[in-house]
Amino acid sequence: MPSSTHAVSPVRVAVVQCDPQVGVEHCESNLRHALQLARQAVENGANLIVLPELVTTGYAFANRAEAFAHCESIPTGLSCQMLLDFAHEHGIYLAAGVAERDGMHLYDSAVLVGPHGYLGKYRKAHLWNQEKLWFTPGDLGFPVFDTPIGRIGLLICWDIWFPEVPRILAQQGADIICSLNNWVWTPPPLFDATGKCMASYLTITAAHVNNVFIAAANRTGIDRGERFLGCSLIAGTSGWPLTEVASAEHEAILYADVDLVAARSAPIWNSLNDLPRDRRADLYDSMLGYRLHPALPR
Known part of the structure; x- marks a missing residue:
């Protein structure tokens, strides 16, 4: 097993930008290709890898019946087992987007697996556009998973437009948020002069105002005529990207070496300003009314 199994801090984070396609005949090849890129990341020392939303299935379902055919149980489905085997073999942590079936309910889900198995x-x-026709809105709240490399939160795509999500994850003590995405082309303008899209800035802003690392893996390419924005990035606790922002056109792997638990002291900017301390919990609830998981200190 690679030495990365024993690398607790710093962590080499990698986000994988790839191009999965809809079609049950593509599901296994989608994941095998994503894991081939993830293997490159492992070979370059990564021990926390983030894959895009719905990386096994593609995105552009024609109807609910087709979405149903693409979904699987978590963690017993084939894709989940491949992810578990990969994480165990390489001694790494991996977040990936999976289309989940639970009885008659379908969910757009993210799984987190590690060297010793399934973490959650x-x-x-928050469902975007036609996702509302296939999927049920999530019912698990916003869990944060405590691991040997740090506390890991998860969000998916449209969630980043809702500032409550990264705030609640940060209030629970998340050191890093893995953001799994299918950021889609919308009416222009799509990119600014630097090549960043609006989702890039929302990610940067969320990292900045919560002093938390965010590793955002988006997809690229075209799926049944639907185009995707790329722009994957890894944001530091200051918000600024730690590497380049990926282009819209190509598959990519981005890396950043970070001490995840450094996020716990990052909120102290100077002797008078500390974001958690400066929040006006006398005017609004410190957890915004969220009660599913406890707040942890950072």
Whole structure:
């Protein structure tokens, strides 16, 4: 097993930007290709890898019946087992987007697996456009998973437009948020002069105002005529990207070496300003009314 199994801090974070396609005949090849890129990341020392939303299935379902055919149980489905085997073999942590079936309910989900098995899942809370026709809104809240490399939170795509999500994850003590995405082309303008899209800035802003690392893996390419924005990035606790922001056009792997638990002291900017301390919990609830998981100190 690679030495990365024993690398607790710093962590080499990698986000994988790839191009999965809809079609049950593509599901296994989608994941095998994503894991081939993840293997490159492992070979370059990564021990926390983030894959995009719905990386096994593609995105552009034609109807609910087709979405149903693409979904699997978590963690017993084939894709989850491949992810578990990969994480165990390489001694790494891996977040990936999976289309989940639970009885007759379908969820746009993210799974987190590690060297010793399945750690948990998150079900997308905020559904975008036609996702509302296939998927049920997530019902698990916003869990944070405590691991040897740090506390890991998960969010999916449209969630980043809702500032409550990264705030609640940070209030629970998340050191890093893995953001799994299918950021889609919308009416222009799509990119600014630097090549960043609006989702890039929302990610940067969320990292900045919560003093938390965010590793955002988006997809690229075209799926049944639907185009995707790329722009994957890894944001530091200051918000600024720690590497380049990926282009819209190509598959990519981005890396950043970070001490995740450094996020716990990052909120102290100077002797008079500390974001958690400066919040006006006398005017609004410190957890915004969220009660599913406790707040932990950072």
